[in-house]
Amino acid sequence: MSALMFGQLRAHLSRVRHGAYLVSGSHDACHGRLRGLGRRECWVPTASGQGCLVVPTRGLLGVRGGGGGGACDSQEVPGDRLAPGGGGRSRRPRAARGRGERGVRRPVRPTDSATLAFLLFFKQPSSCLLQGLRICRSIRSAFPPDLLAPSHPSGACEASLACSTCHVYVSEDHLDLLPPPDEREDDMLDMAPLLQENSRLGCQIVLTPELEGAEFTLPKITRNFYVDGHVPKPH
Amino acid sequence: MAPRCWRWWPWTAWPRTRPPPSESTQTFGNSDEVRDPANAKALRKKRRSAQMRVKPGKPRFLLDTEEQTPQICVVGSGPAGFYTAQHLLKHHSRAHVDIYEKQLVPFGLVRFGVAPDHPEVKNVINTFTRTAHSDRCAFHGNVVVGRDVTVQELRDAYHAVVLSYGAEDHRGLEIPGEELPGVLSARAFVGWYNGLPENRKLAPDLSCDTAVVLGQGNVALDVARILLTPPEYLEKTDITEAALGALRQSQVKTVWIVGRRGPLQVAFTIKELREMIQLPGTRPILDPADFLGLQDRIKEVPRPRKRLTELLLQAATEKPGVAEAARRASASRAWGLRFFRSPQQVLPSPDGRRAAGIRLAVTRLEGVGEATRAVPTGAVEDLPCGLVLSSIGYKSRPIDPSVPFDPKLGVIPNMEGRVVDVPGLYCSGWVKRGPTGVITTTMTDSFVTGQILLQDLKAGLLPSGPRPGYAAIKALLGCRGVWPVSFSDWEKLDAEEVSRGQGAGKPREKLLDPQEMLRLLGR
Numbered sequence: 198m199s200a201l202m203f204g205q206l207r208a209h210l211s212r213v214r215h216g217a218y219l220v221s222g223s224h225d226a227c228h229g230r231l232r233g234l235g236r237r238e239c240w241v242p243t244a245s246g247q248g249c250l251v252v253p254t255r256g257l258l259g260v261r262g263g264g265g266g267g268a269c270d271s272q273e274v275p276g277d278r279l280a281p282g283g284g285g286r287s288r289r290p291r292a293a294r295g296r297g298e299r300g301v302r303r304p305v306r307p308t309d310s311a312t313l314a315f316l317l318f319f320k321q322p323s324s325c326l327l328q329g330l331r332i333c334r335s336i337r338s339a340f341p342p343d344l345l346a347p348s349h350p351s352g353a354c355e356a357s358l359a360c361s362t363c364h365v366y367v368s369e370d371h372l373d374l375l376p377p378p379d380e381r382e383d384d385m386l387d388m389a390p391l392l393q394e395n396s397r398l399g400c401q402i403v404l405t406p407e408l409e410g411a412e413f414t415l416p417k418i419t420r421n422f423y424v425d426g427h428v429p430k431p432h
Numbered sequence: 433m434a435p436r437c438w439r440w441w442p443w444t445a446w447p448r449t450r451p452p453p454s455e456s457t458q459t460f461g462n463s464d465e466v467r468d469p470a471n472a473k474a475l476r477k478k479r480r481s482a483q484m485r486v487k488p489g490k491p492r493f494l495l496d497t498e499e500q501t502p503q504i505c506v507v508g509s510g511p512a513g514f515y516t517a518q519h520l521l522k523h524h525s526r527a528h529v530d531i532y533e534k535q536l537v538p539f540g541l542v543r544f545g546v547a548p549d550h551p552e553v554k555n556v557i558n559t560f561t562r563t564a565h566s567d568r569c570a571f572h573g574n575v576v577v578g579r580d581v582t583v584q585e586l587r588d589a590y591h592a593v594v595l596s597y598g599a600e601d602h603r604g605l606e607i608p609g610e611e612l613p614g615v616l617s618a619r620a621f622v623g624w625y626n627g628l629p630e631n632r633k634l635a636p637d638l639s640c641d642t643a644v645v646l647g648q649g650n651v652a653l654d655v656a657r658i659l660l661t662p663p664e665y666l667e668k669t670d671i672t673e674a675a676l677g678a679l680r681q682s683q684v685k686t687v688w689i690v691g692r693r694g695p696l697q698v699a700f701t702i703k704e705l706r707e708m709i710q711l712p713g714t715r716p717i718l719d720p721a722d723f724l725g726l727q728d729r730i731k732e733v734p735r736p737r738k739r740l741t742e743l744l745l746q747a748a749t750e751k752p753g754v755a756e757a758a759r760r761a762s763a764s765r766a767w768g769l770r771f772f773r774s775p776q777q778v779l780p781s782p783d784g785r786r787a788a789g790i791r792l793a794v795t796r797l798e799g800v801g802e803a804t805r806a807v808p809t810g811a812v813e814d815l816p817c818g819l820v821l822s823s824i825g826y827k828s829r830p831i832d833p834s835v836p837f838d839p840k841l842g843v844i845p846n847m848e849g850r851v852v853d854v855p856g857l858y859c860s861g862w863v864k865r866g867p868t869g870v871i872t873t874t875m876t877d878s879f880v881t882g883q884i885l886l887q888d889l890k891a892g893l894l895p896s897g898p899r900p901g902y903a904a905i906k907a908l909l910g911c912r913g914v915w916p917v918s919f920s921d922w923e924k925l926d927a928e929e930v931s932r933g934q935g936a937g938k939p940r941e942k943l944l945d946p947q948e949m950l951r952l953l954g955r
Contacts, residue, residue, distance in 0.1 A: 353559060353875065357552030360872050384703040387736035388870065 356400035358382060361389035363399035368412035375402060391416045502527045502889055503901035505590040507577045507831070509533035510540020511874045512596035512861020514560040519882030521566055524889070528568045530590070530902050534576040535629070536917050536949050537925060538564070540598060542871070544628045547654045548669035549661065551939065556871060564919045570902060573917035580914045581905055583832040587856055589904040591894045592885055595835065595844060595851070595859040596878070599826035599867035605646065609778025613637070614787035618645065618655045618823035625658060625675035627942030632674070637786075638682035640818020644790055646775050647823035648691035649699035650870075653708055655821055656687040660765045662713045670933065670940045686717075687767045688815065692774040692795055692806035695723055695744055696730075701870075702740045708767060709747050715760035717768030718748035744769075772796065773813065774806055778820055789816040826867035841866060849881035856894055858885050921953050928952055 354360040358381045372395050382398050504520055506513045509531045517529040539557055546553045564571050586593045602617035616636055623631030643659060645652045663680045709716055723745050730741045773792035781788035792813045795806035830837035836852060838845050843866055844859045851857040860881035861874050888894055909916060925943060932941035943949050
């Protein structure tokens with residue numbers, strides 16, 4: 198088991214060398230500098246010195262979980278794909294997922310989706326403890342705002358449960374692993390557009406090793422509030 | 433790095449909005465290319481050279497820079513204005529945005545509308561401050577568009593003008609007795625305790641024991657909450673000192689929040705309702721008769737309405753636990769919701785000098801769903817009170833004769849943000865959609881307007897050729913004796929407010945007098 202993980206770790210590190218950036222420093226800020234077109238992985242360090250690799254993926258994924266092998270390479274993500282107006286659906290990963298399925302690489306089709314999913318890979322899942330590192334903050338600090346769905350500056354209230362801008366959809370398998378939402382979180386979720394069963398507020402999700410391989414998808418932002426009941430066309 | 437340092441890097445990341453060059457290195461089938469080491473090296477080299485060919489953000493030909501720099505003007509520096517500016521700056525690498533504001537201080541309703549005991553909502557000010565610090569954004573306060581400079585002059589100086597000046601008027605009750613002392617708009621009351629300069633002399637009379645708030649939205653609950661919160665809870669907030677003093681001496685013991693329609697049509701949200709129910713030193717007065725049969729009717733309604741109504745039902749019909757019951761028994765103040773009552777007349781006191789009560793017409797509901805309307809039944813009810821606060825909605829004002837305005841809806845006629853029949857003019861926020869919704873709503877809406885504007889820019893629908901931008905307006909304002917306040921001026925005022933508040937343990941003590949503010953800036 199651990200041999201498998203170390204193998205995956207080596208695969209990781211080689212990918213990390215290719216284009217991601219290792220960052221050391223305070224555990225609550227990860228500065229994803231852009232190097233190369235589209236390589237936007239980020240290593241989010243933790244207090245214990247271990248870290249987790251947060252990888253943006255385009256809608257389709259081959260494999261999740263357990264360090265996921267190579268299928269979870271981040272795609273080239275040109276800036277214009279993220280322009281608002283790419284109103285695709287959030288796609289679920291196509292293949293059945295299995296832990297440790299390495300080497301299954303799936304060609305990911307370019308989509309016009311403005312949604313992104315984030316995968317978490319833990320360097321050493323058994324010993325990694327993220328102290329209070331919240332998904333919203335890690336994503337927000339990890340990726341420049343133009344990577345995230347641009348109309349989605351998550352955390353307008355800076356994680357104080359006073360808005361719903363960090364609204365994310367959690368992958369079904371990991372939804373139950375999260376603690377149930379506080380009353381106050383539910384109150385704020387009530388105001389979020391495109392609410393689904395698996396909606397949560399990103400600022401309340403604390404990263405733990407159990408969330409290995411979790412997928413967080415950003416909702417499509419097309420909410421237009423028309424006073425007269427006009428139904429907006431999607432864009 | 434310091435936790436706050438991401439203040440700088442989003443701006444360096446902004447220029448990267450240009451699409452990659454056509455010989456792009458997008459790898460859709462990622463497996464084989466990267467795996468092969470030789471390929472990987474060639475790929476890296478290709479990517480690096482592609483990168484070098486495109487240096488987004490830096491003007492390649494300096495002579496053309498001015499031509500290609502769109503000058504955009506935003507009127508209003510509240511959430512709508514700032515979010516529109518943020519979007520424009522983020523999605524255009526060269527656009528320059530000027531934000532005009534009629535107050536001396538920015539941020540609009542975030543500063544003057546959000547209740548003092550909701551400081552977390554004001555965190556968006558940090559985002560706005562970052563936007564204002566961009567070198568492509570400039571703030572100009574103390575400029576009244578429509579009076580100091582016309583919209584036409586702005587349209588001549590800029591490539592595009594976005595109107596985001598919100599709704600500063602309130603909807604009138606239009607009932608007899610409305611002008612009596614003791615009848616105020618909730619908007620003025622909120623402006624009074626939040627330090628809006630034009631409401632600083634309001635001096636509401638809080639010596640009566642009953643207050644009536646007409647309307648059942650979040651503003652109504654805010655006003656009721658501020659009236660009933662024990663003043664010691666407000667001492668560490670940024671409420672103005674004058675308001676805190678008046679509230680300490682307030683005699684108001686009961687606040688009725690009155691609505692024309694029923695519990696299913698309340699406009700407030702669940703967070704604010706929860707706060708009211710748990711307000712220290714107060715107890716809720718809810719008539720279970722108003723809630724009969726509601727349990728069944730909410731089974732199919734959407735989640736937000738369902739949860740809200742369930743909470744109301746619970747507060748009205750369920751027996752409270754021991755601790756809660758004890759708390760309510762010892763409460764010295766109370767608030768209640770009255771449904772199916774529409775204001776008909778404000779009753780004067782015997783000497784006719786102030787309001788002493790309000791006559792309410794009993795209504796019933798007609799229609800279903802969103803179209804449910806209140807219709808008078810003929811019966812009336814008198815409710816004695818000394819203070820009437822009307823919170824039935826805000827209204828925008830027309831800013832300039834050259835800008836179309838719909839007086840019935842109180843908005844600027846527009847299609848998705850483009851003002852009808854006026855090219856190059858846009859609107860966002862409440863002046864576009866009507867005065868409802870929270871900051872998040874306005875944010876999304878502003879982004880839509882920004883997107884539409886950039887689409888038009890790209891499609892060549894906006895005037896081409898260089899525009900002078902602020903340089904022209906500055907000259908005009910100088911001639912007219914108007915001295916704009918910059919963002920760094922605001923920061924000086926901000927520092928002064930914070931230091932004044934420190935002594936009292938408050939986050940800030942707001943400056944109320946515009947003359948004093950100008951003196952502090954050395955004008």
